[in-house]
Amino acid sequence: MKYINNWVTQLTAPLSVGATVLPISPLAASRLDLTGSYWLTLTNSANPIEQTQWEIIEVSAGLAIARGKDGTTAQDWPAETLIYCALTAGQLTALQSRIEVLEGGGGPVVDGALTDGAGNALTDENSNILTGA
Helix, strand or coil, X not given: CCCCCCCEEECCCCECCCCCECCCCHHHHHCCCCCCCEEEEEECCCCHHHCCCEEEEEEEHHHEEEEEECCCCCCCECCCXXXXXXXXXXXXXXXXXXXXXXXXXXXXXXXXXXXXXXXXXXXXXXXXECCCC
């Protein structure tokens, strides 16, 4: 999983529930290193107090997307919807679990035991499943 500071853009076209490619500008896409993947958040407002809808997606090579990550649900989004990169509760919970395993000296963790909030196996930037070994 990759992260990027201060990455914010808007959808350049509507994004339907079944869409599998993220419609963003070439300039916004060029800032992402898609040799790995990012978790991005779609929302209906730039103002956190006014946000009533959101969806977390995973974007990877070719701007391919996996929808409804971290307990969110795939939704229809109109063009110009705000999309940004931020840490999610699932990512932080998984990191905390990994730290606890490593600090606890509990020995190796079986492949796939470290998961995000949605139960997906966590991987490093080379798509290796993270373990406690």
